[in-house]
Amino acid sequence: MTQFIQQMINGLHVGSIYALIALGYTMVYGIVKLINFAHGDILMVGAYVGFFALTAFNLPFGLALLAAMVLSALLGMAIDKVAYKPLRNAPRISALITALGVSMFLQNTFRLLFGANPRKMPAVFNVQPILLGDLRIPPLTIITILLSGACMVGLELIIRFTKTGKAMRGVSEDSKAAKLMGINVDRTISITFAIGSALGAVGGILYSISYYQVEPYMGMMPGLKAFVAAVLGGIGVIPGAMLGGFVIGGVESFTKGYLSTTWADAIVFSILILVLVFKPSGILGKNTKEKV
Amino acid sequence: MKKTTTLVLALVMAASLVLTGCGKTEQPAEGGSAGSETGGSQGGTIKIGVLTPKTGDLAQYGMAVENAAKLAVKEANDAGGINGMTVELVIYDNEGDATKSVNLFNRLIENDKIDALLGPVISGTSLAVAPLADEAGIPMITPTGTNEDITPDYPYVFRACYIDPYQGQIMGKFASENISAKTAVVMVNVGSDYSVGLGKNFKVSFEEKGGSVLAEENYTDSDTDFKAILTNIKAKNPDVVYIGDYYNAVGNILSQAKEIGLDAQFLGSDGWDGVQVDYIDVAEGGFFTNHYSTKDTDPVVQNFIKNYTDTYNETPNALAALGYDGALILMDAFRNAGSTDKEAVLEAIRTTDLNGVTGHITFDELGNPIKDISIIKIQDGDMVLETKLSE
Known part of the structure; x- marks a missing residue:
């Protein structure tokens, strides 16, 4: 039983990181109908910024996190401006291919700049774990879950109660109508990219602290799994991304714990296939008819 | 016409290959x-x-x-x-x-x-x-x-x-005879021939000497989260855990093992050489096989x-x-x-x-x-x- 709960805690830990990353996918998809495959690499960039802020500049964790969020947000906006905006009215497949290109560009640029060797992320929360009987809860796990939770609540508040949030909802519902209502669509899309990328950076830093390493290709796997999480929860639906993240984290952890690590990825990705076959709109997705 | 151009091109390319080949090796x-x-x-x-x-x-x-x-x-x-x-x-x-x-x-x-x-x-x-x-x-x-x-x-x-298997074999012997380990768990990176060969031979040699291998936990190159399998290993409470892999993966595994409080004796292979750069604190107390030691007084x-x-x-x-x-x-x-x-x-x-x-x-x-x-x-x-x- 202790082992079961321990595995569940492990799952919550990694799941909350997936959820954070999945938010970026889902927000961007919701608003421009683009699967931004470069999102995983933005989390890598965020992790690198965090790494240098913590090691080279000796900044405290909070500032390092902030620096990573700001720089990643700017990068997200820049990518949108340079790579996606010119293709706004092109077929969706063109934008998708561009996203893959951006992803490779980021990976290889960072490999060129910092080498392929993994750097070691410093241990930030190096304090004694909390012991509950036989249970052992590392403080990092608690901080990861709390920080992810805070980000999600913050995002929900922004979307629900601010003018920008209202604009985002409007654009995602119908961008032409939103434009007619006087909403600055381009600016709203830009802000969406910024917020999504900043959340990705938080995910990246938490991921690299949890697994100790920063390297140019680190964004690929968590990126793909977060994408599965977003689809599972219902792509475009924000609470869905969070739910999906936790489910994927749990599935992964229990598979590793009770089946075999080698099966974990296979099972996570078969979830993607099953969802696409049986309920493409995801768990929380609305079954909207395609408008003709 | 097209054919001759192709032929000429091919010849030029072949010639340049030969020439650069020589130039570089001079x-x-x-x-x-x-x-x-x-x-x-x-x-x-x-x-x-x-x-x-x-x-x-x-x-x-x-x-x-x-x-x-x-x-x-x-x-x-x-x-x-x-x-x-x-x-x-x-x-x-x-x-x-x-x-x-x-x-x-x-x-x-x-x-x-x-x-x-x-x-x-x-x-x-x-x-x-x-x-x-x-x-x-x-x-x-x-x-x-x-x-x-x-x-x-x-x-x-x-x-x-x-060769790689020999290292696994010797470490199996060391575990059993020198530190009197009775039980072991072998962690194997199934994406690496190096790791698979080491794990297999450690297991054979350790069991030959009377030890018992409680489990073989597999992972792959793309894995970064080892807490789930480490939690399992912890529940089995082995005397030693053998990891035949390179130092980056090893450092990551050892860090997470410490986090979840798995305090078995860790053993490894020559791929561990390098672990001292970033992970010396978590690797403390570990044994690994290597080709030579700078501390050898010979x-x-x-x-x-x-x-x-x-x-x-x-x-x-x-x-x-x-x-x-x-x-x-x-x-x-x-x-x-x-x-x-x-x-x-x-x-x-x-x-x-x-x-x-x-x-x-x-x-x-x-x-x-x-x-x-x-x-x-x-x-x-x-x-x-x-x-x-x-x-």
Whole structure:
């Protein structure tokens, strides 16, 4: 039983990181109908910024996190401006291919700049774990879950109660109508990219602290799994991304714990296939008819 | 019209390939000049070809082997050469590439007329050259090619390092006999032949000695989260956990093991060398097998370390030690053969009985060295030689 709960805690830990990353996918998809495959690499960039802020500049964790969020947000906006905006009215497949290109560009640029060797992320929360009987809860796990939770609540508040949030909802519902209502669509899309990328950076830093390493290709796997999480929860639906993240984290952890690590990825990705076959709109997705 | 253009293009390309091939490999025989200055050249020269990656990703490996080989040859020539003959090294950069290695090998036997080959350094290139060396009847020693398949089919081919399974086997023996472990869990990276081979042989040897392997936990190259399997291992409470993998993965695993409070004795392989850079605190107390230890008090080792450090201003790594031993084995064979006759040299290598930096070396019938393995302990942030073991 202790082992079961321990595995569940492990799952919550990694799941909350997936959820954070999945938010970026889902927000961007919701608003421009683009699967931004470069999102995983933005989390890598965020992790690198965090790494240098913590090691080279000796900044405290909070500032390092902030620096990573700001720089990643700017990068997200820049990518949108340079790579996606010119293709706004092109077929969706063109934008998708561009996203893959951006992803490779980021990976290889960072490999060129910092080498392929993994750097070691410093241990930030190096304090004694909390012991509950036989249970052992590392403080990092608690901080990861709390920080992810805070980000999600913050995002929900922004979307629900601010003018920008209202604009985002409007654009995602119908961008032409939103434009007619006087909403600055381009600016709203830009802000969406910024917020999504900043959340990705938080995910990246938490991921690299949890697994100790920063390297140019680190964004690929968590990126793909977060994408599965977003689809599972219902792509475009924000609470869905969070739910999906936790489910994927749990599935992964229990598979590793009770089946075999080698099966974990296979099972996570078969979830993607099953969802696409049986309920493409995801768990929380609305079954909207395609408008003709 | 189109056809002729294609033909011309093809010819130009072929020509440029040949030309650049030659241009890149133009290099003076470096050990030779040093050797002839120091005398002992009345009896002619022994030419040893060296194929090593001096540029590219593996440059560090290549330079270590090259430097060590040069050092060994210089020492031999300074001491009067081999049977009155000077040893000359002909060194080419194969860039760690199999095709280039084959071309350069042909150049070594046709143009440079070498008597023996030291190299190539990595397994991939060694596998490519081994059949050619055997066919040409050139005794070849790869200092560091650990792949099992390099030597068995080719009588002329030897290696200075032990093969991967041997490490696992010795660690199994160490776990059972030296630290009296009764139970073990083996962690295997199923995406790496290196790790699979080590894990398999550790298991066999540990069970042979009466230990029991409680579980084999698999992971892959892309895994970063090990907490789930480590939680399982913790529940099984083994005496030792064996991880045959490279230091980045090992560092990550050990860090997470500490996080979840798994405090078994960790054991590993030569891939752990490097773990001291970033993960020394979590690796504390671990044992791993390695080719040699800089802390070894054996005078052969300490002399080598001193001379190498004096010459190159850096502490020699395991690859340098193996490169040095590779050169020693060859020169020793020439000395015992009393000539450069290939058959005699081959026989002399087979009957090698030599104290090298990486241990006392003899060869088995497959061309693999039988020698001691150093067990290194990570203690107080340092790498300490625990013991030397052989089968």
